[in-house]
Amino acid sequence: MQSGFRLFPEQASTLAPQVDYLYGFLIAVSAFFTALIVVLIVGFAIKYRRRPGREAEQVETVMGLELVWTAVPSILVLVMFVWGAALFLGETVPPKGAQDIYVVGRQWMWKVQHPNGRREINELHVPVGRAVKLTVASQDVVHSFYIPAFRVKQDAIPGQYRTMWFQATKPGEYHLFCAEYCGTNHSRMGGRIVVMEDIDYQKWLGGYTDRTPAEEGRDLFVQFDCVSCHGTGSRQRCPPLGNLYGKQEQLNNGRSVLVDEAYIRESVLDPKAKIVRGYEPVMPSFQGQLTEEEILALIAYIKSLAPAPSGEAKKVQR
Amino acid sequence: MSTEQIVETREHYLNCAFGWKSWLLTTDHKRVGLLFLISITFFFFLGGAFATLIRLELMTPPGDLFQAETYNKLFSMHGIVMIFFFLIPSIPSVLGNFLIPLMIGARDVAFPRLNLLSWYLFVIGGLLTLCAIVAGGVDTGWTFYTPYSSLFSNGQVVLTIVGIFIAGFSSILTGLNFIVTIHTMRAPGLTWFRLPLFIWSHYATAIIQVLGTPVIAITLALVAIERLWHVGIFDPALGGDPILFQHLFWFYSHPAVYIMVLPGMAVVSELVTTHARRRIFGYKFVAYSSIAIAVIGFLVWGHHMFVSGQSQYASMMFSALSMVVAIPSAVKVFNWTATLYKGSISLDAPMLYAIGFIGLFTMGGLTGLFLASLAVDVHVTDTYFVVAHFHYIMVGGTMMAYLGGIHNWWPKISGRLYPETWARVAAVIIFIGFNLTFFPQFILGYLGMPRRYHSYAEEFQVLNVMSTAGASILAVGYLLPMAYLIWSLKYGPAADANPWGATGLEWQTESPPPTHNFDVMPIVTEQAYNYGNASPSVR
Secondary structure (H helix, E strand, O other): OOOOOOOOOOOOEOHHHHHHHHHHHHHHHHHHHHHHHHHHHHHHHHHOEOOOOOOOOOOOOOHHHHHHHHHHHHHHHHHHHHHHHHHHHHHHOOOOOOEEEEEEEEOOEEEEEOOOOOEEEOEEEEEOOOEEEEEEEEOOOOEEEEEHHHOEEEEEOEOOOEEEEEEEOOOEEEEEEEOOOOOOOHHHOOEEEEEEOHHHHHHHHHOOOOOOHHHHHHHHHHHOOOHHHHOOOOOOOOOOOOOOOOOEEEEOOOOEEEOOHHHHHHHHHOOOOOOEOOOOOOOOOOOOOOOHHHHHHHHHHHHHOOOOOOHHHHHHOO | OOOOOOOOOOOOOOOOOOOHHHHHOOOOHHHHHHHHHHHHHHHHHHHHHHHHHHHHHOOOOOOOOOOHHHHHHHHHHHHHHHHHHHHHHHHHHHHHHHHHHHHOOOOOOOOHHHHHHHHHHHHHHHHHHHHHHHOOOOOOOOOOOOOHHHHHOOOOHHHHHHHHHHHHHHHHHHHHHHHHHHHHOOOOOOOHHHOOHHHHHHHHHHHHHHHHHHHHHHHHHHHHHHHHHOOOOOOHHHOOOHHHHHHHHHHHHHHHHHHHHHHHHHHHHHHHHHHHOOOOOOHHHHHHHHHHHHHHHHHOHHHHOOOOOOOHHHHHHHHHHHHHHHHHHHHHHHHHHHHHOOOOEOOOHHHHHHHHHHHHHHHHHHHHHHHHOHHHHHHHOOEHHHHHHHHHHHHHHHHHHHHHHHHHHHHHHHOEOOOHHHHHHHHHHHHHHHHHHHHHHHHHHHHOOEOOOOOOOHHHHHHHHHHHHHHHHHHHHHHHHHHHHHHHHHHOOEOOOOOOOOOOHHHOOOOOOOOOOOOOOOOEOOOOOOOOOOOOOEO
């Protein structure tokens, strides 16, 4: 967070310079066409200003010119589209093994939980040089998690999960803003992103002894009696949850679904939406009984029952 | 060309009847246009007052002038008043109403009483919204995003929505009237490709008004239903979908941008040809590009939702289509510029406004490409970059064209000439003030300052102070025409029928026109903008 006057924001993620190159290209194209139009208009206004004894000359439409100034912008916007879309696709798909952090927005604060259970409010500590994937949810209205120095932004939609990811490149402190208007203290709903060297980040994480989200989720799993149907020793009226996360599950309507955060969340809140083949729709809805953070804890627990895609997630389970 | 100078004795639409009844019960399209002119001028200055207070708050980083809630109400009401009660009706309801029948050689619009009803609906909607403002205002932003608007906000959401709902029908009726009028009431010989481009653009606008406005009406009604009776439509806690609202809202509200700017393009095509005494370059390209904008404009709404988490493939489609919609706009800009070539250019106030429009609209359109470009949009959406972009289109574009049009046709409307020097000064002040106000906001946006912020980080202050300074210049620029145009009603020299030496049927009848527009019904034998030919376009 450097204060003082500047024209361009800091670049602190792997994405930032790439977006800035595209931005530079767009500025160049815009400056060229604005200058072209201004020069032509001012030039014509002077050269062909109304003078006594000079009539306007009528010029017929020139088809070639019309084609040129339709075709040239078409090509340029095609370049802009492809370039912007290519970057966008990269920024929407998190790389495998990215560090998982949960973010819940509510009026008017951001609540963050790290994989080892460490929580923070309106701050996010992340290691430099490692991909970080945020799962963003909202407890009330639409918010938007925005880090200008990283050029990333993602709306937090109530009732849905969204993911975003970034890889910080420079230790330091950066702005965190809420970008989607969310009510009275919208402009105060922010804080800072602290990018640390990996070793400092581990130290910062390590001094913490609260339970992990997965441990909390296991307690909730017992507390809400999920275990009586989903537990391994039970009569198996419901699908077993071991080794489930990240798999394709066959549904009774012949389709299949990827078991991810969003599907687990839906199954908790609206169990009848997608029924696994071979099971009856007997599960009650837990809508209104669990907070967003509790649902995230349950998901973390279910995820912990499946082997992580890489060693990354396992390392932080204790 | 008429040479009648004795304005006082001739009967025309202004002096044919006096008294409030002759105005409030009029079915004369010209008088209805003036009723709209007065009403929307009121709303313009109301919206402008809100803008002034916003800019004052933003002089300093902490929120020290107003409470956060008050500030949120100010920007919400600024947006609601300016968009629904000024910009959308501005050019169509005032200049369109006044000029379309004159330009096509008709005695009135197709449904004169419906036209008057349109004004009444506008006034009722406007008064309800004013009631909502007086009763505490609304703090949802003009976008009414759910579930904030439907279940969380404490403002007068329902009353405001009812006001907009009713005013929407005013817009639908005006659009319907224009479509039927343009189809059925053209003078003999006035074929589609002899029409002034003003008509083509208004036709395209009318299509959007008729097809798009019902969608916003239904959408806002659903918000009110969810708010009043807790029916789960948009709030997930009730089983609704907040993204559904965004789709429905932008399905109207992006085309609504073209409701605002297409009429501006309509005006500019007339101003450029009139004050350069040139036939328009590429008539058919300019005409069809209006239709293209109206059609493609309906398919780009998702570019407001790139970070909402809609499918990334949907986002890519919307990005591509948003790029495409820029092309007809570019074609128009190039054709207007080429129209100046070898013209006989007079830098009267209307021409200054037209040139201002072309420059500012070009910048607004080009920065639209930044927002259509996916990866850049993720960074700048919901920041001041967006605020700057749409003010370049709506204020730099539509407002410039509106003022240019008011000046251009002021002699026709009022029968008086406005003071040219003052008008040129005002046009230049507005251009400078506008750029100083809104250009710094592009930089602010890319730096990352989110919009709708009551307080902001220290490093954004310099640019915000520049913006506020520009706004004060802009305010002076807008007050000037208000003063000298009113002055000219009494003291301005009388205007003859065609002070600009323009083609176009509206200039063939006296200023101000008689109640039934034409003493002799015109027959058209030539193309539009037939400059450089000795023969008159009317016989």
